Amino acid sequence: xxxxxxxxxxxxxxxxxxxxxxxxxxxxxxxxxxxxxxxxxxxxxxxxxxxxxxxxxxxxxxxxxxxxxxxxxxxxxxxxxxxxxxxxxxxxxxxxxxxxxxxxxxxxxxxx
Amino acid sequence: xxxxxxxxxxxxxxxxxxxxxxxxxxxxxxxxxxxxxxxxxxxxxxxxxxxxxxxxxxxxxxxxxxxxxxxxxxxxxxxxxxxxxxxxxxxxxxxxxxxxxxxxxxxxxxxxx
Numbered sequence: 614x615x616x617x618x619x620x621x622x623x624x625x626x627x628x629x630x631x632x633x634x635x636x637x638x639x640x641x642x643x644x645x646x647x648x649x650x651x652x653x654x655x656x657x658x659x660x661x662x663x664x665x666x667x668x669x670x671x672x673x674x675x676x677x678x679x680x681x682x683x684x685x686x687x688x689x690x691x692x693x694x695x696x697x698x699x700x701x702x703x704x705x706x707x708x709x710x711x712x713x714x715x716x717x718x719x720x721x722x723x724x725x
Numbered sequence: 726x727x728x729x730x731x732x733x734x735x736x737x738x739x740x741x742x743x744x745x746x747x748x749x750x751x752x753x754x755x756x757x758x759x760x761x762x763x764x765x766x767x768x769x770x771x772x773x774x775x776x777x778x779x780x781x782x783x784x785x786x787x788x789x790x791x792x793x794x795x796x797x798x799x800x801x802x803x804x805x806x807x808x809x810x811x812x813x814x815x816x817x818x819x820x821x822x823x824x825x826x827x828x829x830x831x832x833x834x835x836x837x838x
Contacts, residue, residue, distance in 0.1 A: 656729075
């Protein structure tokens with residue numbers, strides 16, 4: 614069973630911030646929150662990950678609540694090219710290298 | 726990061742035949758994985774390809790149907806055997822890079838007629 618819950622779809626206007634929520638209420642202390650996206654017909658692309666602190670990179674920001682039961686991926690200025698399926702995944706980071714297990718994700722549609 | 730290439734990028738095959746998909750990585754990696762993405766669905770993990778040992782298969786996937794080879798730390802193959810139309814999917818190779826980020830190849834789009 615998926616460990617995360619995401620809305621099936623969201624819309625966003627071009628140039629506005631896209632805020633994608635994710636619930637992971639059963640997350641364990643050693644599990645990280647990862648975000649990936651998949652643009653149509655391409656392999657999934659890594660966006661960002663975090664444990665408990667908020668993270669920011671050139672693509673997005675990740676806000677994790679203090680109790681770690683939910684998080685939000687923020688695309689600060691969405692463009693048409695950000696239209697994709699976004700996956701929120703919790704994963705143990707260990708020496709063995711655990712594979713990502715994908716849920717259904719959120720389909721983000723950015724329109725002009 | 727890791728750059729992954731897959732061959733072929735797409736193929737159309739007859740039922741009952743087999744297809745071998747190749748995955749090449751530009752750096753040595755310990756962990757390689759194979760996923761399947763059926764039309765309109767999310768990704769499903771098929772197996773973990775371990776160098777020097779048998780692949781580890783997820784529930785619902787068996788070695789006779791999806792034999793995997795991992796001859797070295799940069800290469801792996803997945804064979805889809807005795808294909809049926811239900812095997813029509815995108816097959817993706819994936820690796821874990823040193824910073825524990827997981828990277829994906831572009832996928833192989835398989836259509837079985």
